[in-house]
Amino acid sequence: MIEIRFHGRGGQGAAVASSIIADAIFSEGRDVQSFPMFGVERRGAPVAAFIRVDDKPIRVRCELEDPQYVMVLDPTLVEAVDVTAGVQADGVIVVNSPLEAGELGLGEDFRVYTFDGTTLSVEHGLGTRTAPIVNTTMLGVFAKITGLLGIDALEASVKKYFPRDRDGKNAKAARAAYEAAGSG
Amino acid sequence: MKQVVTGNHTVAHAARVGRAQVVSAYPITPQTQVVEKISEFVADGIMDAKFIKVESEHSAMVACIGASAAGVRTFTATSAQGLALMHEVLHWAANARLPVVLANINRAMGPPWTIWTDQIDSLSERDTGWMQFYAESNQDIFDGILISFKVAEQVLLPAMVILEAFFLSHTAEPVDFPEQEEVDRFLPPRVATHTVDPEHPAAFGGLTGPDHYYELKYMEHNAMLEAEEVIKRVTQEYGDLTGRYYKMADPYRCEDAETVLLVSGGVASTAKDAVDEARAAGKKLGSLKIWAFRPFPREDVRELLLGRKRVAVVDRNISFGQEGIFCTEVKASLYGRDGAPPVLGFVAGLGGRDIKVRDLLAIAEAAEKDDCPEFNWYGVKP
Numbered sequence: 001m002i003e004i005r006f007h008g009r010g011g012q013g014a015a016v017a018s019s020i021i022a023d024a025i026f027s028e029g030r031d032v033q034s035f036p037m038f039g040v041e042r043r044g045a046p047v048a049a050f051i052r053v054d055d056k057p058i059r060v061r062c063e064l065e066d067p068q069y070v071m072v073l074d075p076t077l078v079e080a081v082d083v084t085a086g087v088q089a090d091g092v093i094v095v096n097s098p099l100e101a102g103e104l105g106l107g108e109d110f111r112v113y114t115f116d117g118t119t120l121s122v123e124h125g126l127g128t129r130t131a132p133i134v135n136t137t138m139l140g141v142f143a144k145i146t147g148l149l150g151i152d153a154l155e156a157s158v159k160k161y162f163p164r165d166r167d168g169k170n171a172k173a174a175r176a177a178y179e180a181a182g183s184g
Numbered sequence: 185m186k187q188v189v190t191g192n193h194t195v196a197h198a199a200r201v202g203r204a205q206v207v208s209a210y211p212i213t214p215q216t217q218v219v220e221k222i223s224e225f226v227a228d229g230i231m232d233a234k235f236i237k238v239e240s241e242h243s244a245m246v247a248c249i250g251a252s253a254a255g256v257r258t259f260t261a262t263s264a265q266g267l268a269l270m271h272e273v274l275h276w277a278a279n280a281r282l283p284v285v286l287a288n289i290n291r292a293m294g295p296p297w298t299i300w301t302d303q304i305d306s307l308s309e310r311d312t313g314w315m316q317f318y319a320e321s322n323q324d325i326f327d328g329i330l331i332s333f334k335v336a337e338q339v340l341l342p343a344m345v346i347l348e349a350f351f352l353s354h355t356a357e358p359v360d361f362p363e364q365e366e367v368d369r370f371l372p373p374r375v376a377t378h379t380v381d382p383e384h385p386a387a388f389g390g391l392t393g394p395d396h397y398y399e400l401k402y403m404e405h406n407a408m409l410e411a412e413e414v415i416k417r418v419t420q421e422y423g424d425l426t427g428r429y430y431k432m433a434d435p436y437r438c439e440d441a442e443t444v445l446l447v448s449g450g451v452a453s454t455a456k457d458a459v460d461e462a463r464a465a466g467k468k469l470g471s472l473k474i475w476a477f478r479p480f481p482r483e484d485v486r487e488l489l490l491g492r493k494r495v496a497v498v499d500r501n502i503s504f505g506q507e508g509i510f511c512t513e514v515k516a517s518l519y520g521r522d523g524a525p526p527v528l529g530f531v532a533g534l535g536g537r538d539i540k541v542r543d544l545l546a547i548a549e550a551a552e553k554d555d556c557p558e559f560n561w562y563g564v565k566p
Contacts, residue, residue: 019188019356022188022356023188023356026186026188026358031357031358032188032356032357032358033355033356033357034188034355034356034357035350035351035354035355035356036354038300038349038350038351038354038536039299039300040299058357059453059454059456059457060453060454060457060540060541061320061321061348061351061352061355061450061451061453061454062351062454062538062539062540062541063538063540
């Protein structure tokens with residue numbers, strides 16, 4: 001079983017991102033489960049969301065504590081919460097940050113990748129510099145780095161979750177990020 | 185067609201395709217998304233129902249009672265304090281023999297204020313005369329609601345479908361939604377008798393003296409007993425339609441099990457992984473899910489548990505000063521029977537404390553010790 005944790009801030013769409021990726025992976029034929037952090041969410045406060053993926057039916061219905069994959073939507077979260085908590089050795093951590101992976105100080109035990117999702121999102125008209133909407137952009141990065149899902153499935157699920165995004169900004173940003181991100 | 189949907193949205197979809205005609209509900213975390221989704225369906229015109237906004241859960245149930253008495257299919261959803269506020273009129277719905285269906289998202293009772301899961305809210309309503317079904321997965325929620333409408337309308341008792349806060353309510357997973365035509369064939373429109381009708385005025389539920397009240401309770405009790413047969417018939421029919429056959433007491437790898445974990449709700453799902461892990465290590469462990477809590481499947485429980493070495497009951501609830509409530513029910517079912525195994529009670533997971541595979545394995549292991557107490561609080565912090 002593959003376990004994934006997303007970190008974000010309340011309002012950044014970490015939970016929506018977890019639903020989209022679960023939907024996309026399911027459409028490729030695997031079983032999935034996704035859930036937000038169980039509790040009260042406040043705008044701007046650190047939140048988390050979780051995804052399980054398996055080739056056989058997923059039966060565990062409990063919290064998830066030792067993911068192989070982590071994604072961090074907000075650059076400032078690296079200092080605010082322990083994004084490496086419980087992550088398995090050699091686990092993959094994808095961070096939205098303009099910095100180089102080595103500059104984040106997450107140690108040597110994990111494979112850390114950074115991508116400046118904020119700049120790409122703003123270029124695609126998703127939010128502003130001070131309030132960027134990076135969740136769909138970073139899903140494109142996550143798909144590319146981890147290889148857990150294809151961009152076509154991701155794009156279809158993004159469109160499904162944003163029916164009012166008539167210009168397809170979210171789907172375009174996800175694809176552009178997928179193409180720009182370094183391969184894992 | 186399978187879609188990845190949360191438990192709460194699954195509840196809303198079931199009310200929609202089950203063609204509930206009147207829905208009245210008051211929002212409460214963690215049930216709020218149910219109310220949001222149903223009112224959205226109604227506003228968008230894809231659910232042909234009247235959504236009645238009210239100022240409390242008590243009024244929500246009263247609105248359902250009125251609509252149900254007028255002969256239509258009614259639905260509501262709530263949690264914890266909200267269910268408790270309905271208490272008086274839960275009795276009314278059952279005693280008036282109205283087939284209202286309710287989804288309760290199990291949330292612990294405050295204080296201290298809490299939004300996380302346990303079963304004390306729904307089990308506190310054990311004796312109101314409502315049927316109760318505990319869902320293990322989002323698919324169970326969907327199927328359970330459709331089955332509940334059909335059973336409730338046949339036996340004329342209300343039914344509660346129960347799911348855990350967050351572990352099911354906010355968790356998205358694939359759910360197989362049958363086509364509307366298939367559902368319509370399984371669940372045709374309600375045919376109600378003795379309805380409130382201004383053309384034919386009649387009194388309902390008026391003052392009834394000792395000469396008659398007693399017999400009405402006798403009939404209500406018998407209706408609950410008869411519900412067992414109806415549930416078996418309706419679940420068979422539903423299984424033939426969908427391939428999913430529900431059992432009031434549902435065993436997993438129990439054939440030669442020496443120890444049986446008795447579980448309910450989403451914990452029953454996690455328990456299957458625990459059983460597989462124990463089996464891989466050569467242990468004779470099985471699990472038994474109680475899906476229907478009212479009516480309680482006493483005969484099935486006897487058949488499945490008599491002759492075992494022991495039963496470990498995992499209760500996400502407590503009757504203070506006594507023990508877990510499923511534990512008491514199982515003991516009552518086995519009392520005085522030849523081959524009745526020791527029944528060991530384990531309270532766990534109150535207020536949303538996680539119950540993992542390793543916790544269930546630890547409970548099974550503790551139960552297998554010769555000196556295991558009859559009643560245990562699992563995992564209390566020092």
